[in-house]
Amino acid sequence: MRANYHTHCQFCDGRASAAAMAEAAAAKGYGVLGFSSHCPLPFPSEGNMELSRLGEYREEIRRLGREWAPRGLEILLGLEIDLVPGYCSPNDEVFRGAGLDFAIGSVHYVELPGSGRFPVDYGGPEVEGFLSRYEGDDPGKAMYRDYYRKLGALVEGGGFDILGHFDLVKKNNGGYGRPGEGRWFDESSPDYLDAALGVAGALIGKDIVAEINVGGMSRGKAKTPYPSLAILKELRANRVRITFSADAHAPEHLGANLDAARELARAAGYDSVAILSGGEWTEVGIGET
Template sequence: MIITNYHSHSHYCDGKGSLEQQVQGAIAQGLRAFGFSSHCPVPFENQWSMKAERLDDYLRETAALKEKYKGQIELYIGLEVDFLPETPPPAPPQLGRGEITAPFSSAGIGPKDFPMLDYCVGSVHYVELNQFGQPWEIDGSSVEFLACLDTLYDGNIQVALEKYYGIIRQMVETDAPPVVGHLDKIKMHNEARPLFDESEEWYVALVEETLQAIKKVGCIVEINTRGNYKRGLELYPSPWIIARMNQLQIPICINSDSHRPEEITASFPLAFEAARAAGYTHQRVLLEGKWQDVELN
């Protein structure tokens, strides 16, 4: 069986360990190919993205490792690229609610801004500006997520999810990445406060509309195991979505979104099992420089 992982982090962003330690972990765990995908630099401050001034070192170091480990493992240079749609200038901060610490880009960023890579994982981590005029993180702490949800949308998760999936559609329609990252990650906040039921009609319709957009452009959707091994959650996306993806013949790729070497294949048996249960016989992986379908068995 061919095991690969194209979604990984290191000390260049919020992961632990050097790039070389990730490679050694990948070799120890029997991977045929491994992709580096640190969080891309973003035009404002946050706690987890690579700083823009480190990008050159990242590209140099990954290229050197690719050469050094030739014959042992295939290595690919990527980034987990945020898709930030163009936004109007931030509204002035509301008095007493905090201050704007960094201006939000109005130009937007996305996969097309990183043409030097072998591939990228396109992810949506921000939906809009929060109550302090800063980008609103949808995969940070639930306390902050919920505070913003209550302030901006009066707690209406449907409006927030329409916006979130709308941005994913905008990404695939205007700047399609090879791989769409953790499609339904926002569901993780259901743990802190039950916000929505995935079987609700409006939610199923929202997911369907998004899958149709993805199918049209041919992106791969990753099955991301991080929520499972870190928090005991279901996979991203949930098994019913994976089953629908199979009906639509959307290609999948099993990734761990590892943040340390020992996580590189975490929960992979569960993901392989879920893919097979959904009817998949193959996953699409980057081997010998091109995306190709390989058997799951």
């Protein structure tokens, strides 16, 4: 069965209505579509849902669920929830009491020295500007270490089902795991892999599914899915289950680049993906996705 739990719509930074996304999922043969709007944050953020719209969001997703269930598409209510230590966590009461079917836990923000924070998935020039404010001669290293520290804290804290885009911090780096090719850091260096694989280790025995996320590819921002093959192999060795995520921000992202996801999964040794349907997680063969 084809399923996607990472779907944005106009309640956050998606380009289409939830109804249009459901329509597209049905047309592409999906059996399950989970909505995962960017959660409300207690500070200004362009791409996130306003807290005041959370009830309206729930109503609309539930309405679509009733509309599509008879036509074979199960629609689930979720959120993509940030860990911003001291500000926002999947364990916050506002999310735990929101009646969600599932949650994605993600880290987008790292500390900006001196003041506040910045999202590592901003455009390259913006991130470059933020990095110029770091002290020391290796701002790229400071950024990825901070990112993976937060990702590790997210995994330890739990309160979510799916770990979002494991190595998002590489988004603008352009290294694609090849030695010496990264703009700010070497994705094949022992220090980088130590930081990333440490989080893969923290997932052992946890009830958390990791995603192969092709959202960056579908939007022309990345040439490969998240995570890299080296990280995915470690996840496989640690018996962490995976799901394929479109991280869709527009109808055409649903079903796009699935071949790349399947190919990467198989290269890492996976032959099945986890599916949440009818309130339960099960496994289906990659060939059925």
